[in-house]
Amino acid sequence: MPIYNAPLAAVDAKETRRYAGLAKAAFDEAMIREACEEAALLAEPRGVWRRYGYDCRQQTVEGAGDRLPGTAIGRHLAGCEAVICLAATVGEAIEEAVTRHFREGRYAYSTILDAAATAAVEQTADALERAIRPAVAKEGLTMRWRFSPGYGDWPLTEQPTMIRLSGAAEIGIHLTESLMLIPRKSITAIVGLSRNETAPATPHGCAACPRTDCPARKTMG
Numbered sequence: 001m002p003i004y005n006a007p008l009a010a011v012d013a014k015e016t017r018r019y020a021g022l023a024k025a026a027f028d029e030a031m032i033r034e035a036c037e038e039a040a041l042l043a044e045p046r047g048v049w050r051r052y053g054y055d056c057r058q059q060t061v062e063g064a065g066d067r068l069p070g071t072a073i074g075r076h077l078a079g080c081e082a083v084i085c086l087a088a089t090v091g092e093a094i095e096e097a098v099t100r101h102f103r104e105g106r107y108a109y110s111t112i113l114d115a116a117a118t119a120a121v122e123q124t125a126d127a128l129e130r131a132i133r134p135a136v137a138k139e140g141l142t143m144r145w146r147f148s149p150g151y152g153d154w155p156l157t158e159q160p161t162m163i164r165l166s167g168a169a170e171i172g173i174h175l176t177e178s179l180m181l182i183p184r185k186s187i188t189a190i191v192g193l194s195r196n197e198t199a200p201a202t203p204h205g206c207a208a209c210p211r212t213d214c215p216a217r218k219t220m221g
Contacts, residue, residue, distance in 0.1 A: 003171065004047035004128045008090070011036040011043070011120050020115035031112055039116035044091030046171040047128035054083045054192070061085070061190075064161060072152025073190070076144065080192035084132060086146065087168035088125040089186035090117060121185040129191065136193060146189035162188035 013036050017023055053062035059074045060067050061083055068074070077083065094117040102110040125146065136143055149158040159179045163169065166188055173186045181188070 002049060002132075004045075004049075004088075004124075004131055006045060006127060006131075008040055008043045008045045008120055008123060008127075011039045011116050012123060015119040015122065016112065016116040018115075019118045020112055028108075031109055032116075035109060035112040035116045036119075038097065038113060039090075039094055039120050042091075042093040042097055043117075043120045043124075044093060045088070045120070045124040045127070046091070047086060047088040047124060047131075048167045048171050049084050049086035049128065049132060050165060050167050051082060051084050051193075052165065054080050056080055061165065064165060069155060069158070070153040073147060073154040076147050076152075077190070077192040080144070080194045082141070082193040084136075084143070084191040084193065085162060085165035085188075086125070086128055086132075086191065087163070087166040087171065087173050087186065087188045088121060088128050089171060089173050089181075089183050090121045090124055091172075091185075092183045094120070095184055117185045121187055125187045125189065132191075140195055141193040142195070144192040144194065146187075146191050148187060148189040159188060162190070 013032050016032060016036055016039075017025075017027070052064070054060070054077060055062075056074075056078055058067060059077070068077075094113070098110050098114045098117065101113060129143065129146065133143055147154065149162060150156050156179050159175055159181070163173065163175060168174075168186075168188060172183070173188070174182050176182060
């Protein structure tokens with residue numbers, strides 16, 4: 001299976017602010033820059049993916065067995081003939097640093113660094129998709145945006161299936177009994193592949209999540 005491990009040049013400060021709930025708040029810019037720089041230094045970006053056939057009528061992924069549960073995932077993959085199951089992580093070093101700074105009493109900084117780590121893993125997943133896209137485009141296929149367990153009514157109980165289908169264990173990702181991804185700054189997702197379209201008529205990212213009170217939620221529209 002293909003494995004992605006390109007370095008992360010920089011962590012997006014604007015996204016770090018958003019994940020920290022500071023999108024519109026005045027805050028120490030030097031601290032945000034420091035956290036982004038430390039996150040970029042500590043990140044160990046890795047990604048992996050596998051491609052499968054998809055039956056949109058039955059809402060089943062080739063080899064997955066059961067029907068994908070939920071109406072949101074069915075709508076999102078409507079018309080797709082194949083899917084890519086992917087996983088991405090930035091490793092455990094950032095989490096260890098967050099814990100260390102917190103223990104040292106740098107509470108605000110540890111919160112910002114944690115947000116920078118979230119931005120880093122999202123950037124890694126974005127880069128992974130960009131790496132996949134050219135080969136898919138040569139086949140006349142369009143990639144839809146990634147959809148993760150927990151979006152809409154697609155339950156987190158699908159994480160074990162996504163771990164298996166993506167090959168996430170190959171890059172060190174596993175699950176706790178409570179379905180938490182380890183390393184914590186990791187992502188699993190499914191990407192639909194379809195023909196003759198420009199973009200899916202479904203909400204993207206935060207707009208697909210039912211948590212409207214989340215401080216990291218993007219302002220849509």
